[in-house]
Amino acid sequence: MLRYVLKRLLTAIPTMFVIITISFFLMRLAPGGPFNLEKGLNPVIKANLERQYHLDDTLLQQYLRYLGGLLHGDFGPTYTSPDFTVAEKFAAALPFSIQLGSIALLLALVLGTVLGIIAALFQNRSADYAVIATATAGSTIPTFVIAPLFQLFFALTLKWLPVGGWGDGALVNKIGPIVTLMLPQLAIVARLMRGSMIEALRAHHIRTARALGLSDFSVIVRHALRGALLPIISYAGPAAAALLTGSIIVETIFAIPGIGREFVLGALNRDYTVVMGTVVLIAVFTILFNLIVDILYGVVDPRVRYD
Structure with a gap:
């Protein structure tokens, strides 16, 4: 059973990678941005905000930075609530x-x-x-x-x-x-x-x-x-x-x-990090609960074995 659980957790890694990648680029394909909705926002202020949150980097650089943050358990900052991070909002x-x-x-x-x-x-x-x-x-x-x-x-x-x-x-x-x-x-x-x-x-x-x-x-x-x-x-x-x-x-x-x-x-x-964090959270919950379901199958049905 332990070997099966470890195998399922390892196979979840590429699944999460695909989900994160698709969601990240789909979010960026949507028109607008987190600072485009502010009416009358000074272009200089907007440029400074994008520089502060690294939104002026290339899409690949933003993607790699986001993956690096996730590996350390960091969902990133929120663009619409500067006093809170995504992790604090989720908590x-x-x-x-x-x-x-x-x-x-x-x-x-x-x-x-x-x-x-x-x-x-x-x-x-x-x-x-x-x-x-x-x-x-x-x-x-x-x-x-x-x-x-x-x-x-x-x-x-x-x-x-x-x-x-x-x-x-x-x-x-x-x-x-x-x-x-x-x-x-x-x-x-x-x-x-x-x-x-x-x-x-x-x-x-x-x-x-x-x-x-x-x-x-x-x-x-x-x-x-x-x-x-x-x-x-x-x-x-x-x-x-x-x-x-x-x-x-x-x-x-x-x-x-x-x-x-x-x-x-x-x-x-258009708060990219909040939406991405929600997608990641739902994906993690789905993978974990599906794993629990498979384990319960072996408990309820004696014909099911994961040797």
Whole structure:
């Protein structure tokens, strides 16, 4: 197992290199720059700012300098917030995204798994149809529609919750973004769980377990569920990376100072280092969570071995 983990980590190095390279040059191809948005900025001041941040160097020199900084764990300075580095901004924003994303993912996995099992056990009945209808609606309605409707109904109409903002981190401030983040994931998990559980319940070893007189609880939890969880584990890896590094739409609509909102502001202001730092962070999370998924495969399914 250790050899496999080390091999995966080594293969992640060229993957990260390709991601960083493509993202870096694509950012530079976009029109404008971090100091082109200032109206009436003196050309001399602009030239001095570009010289200070080495933006007057050739593109290759900027690229090599950025790679050198990353090798030392330096994401670079921010162009729009001179008092902060990208690492300091991420250190302040990441806890908000992780807190909301982890709760939303946990609720989606637990509730989606339960709903999927119920739908599979009552296949082609009213409970199954209700779960399918809910899952279909949750997976097709985008978050930029769910979030404003949630604010309109629960905040502006009923006045049960605040419209947005983090406030002091109270539960009422978190409910809106958590529910909005959770619903699409819950719908996908429920549909995956339903399909995989139906397939697992039709397996030969499940029929044998029933023939031996095992209880329904033992058959479902100890035998069928273990195999049915594999698609959920596969999906949980990239879903966790996306949620824990912040949702761009949800954090922007609910005014949550997380990574997603920093990415939006950085893209609007052509803050190259903030956007690049977000891309690198998401790539690292994705690679790590996919590695964790592969390890969990070996734990859940005894047929999987990484010798």
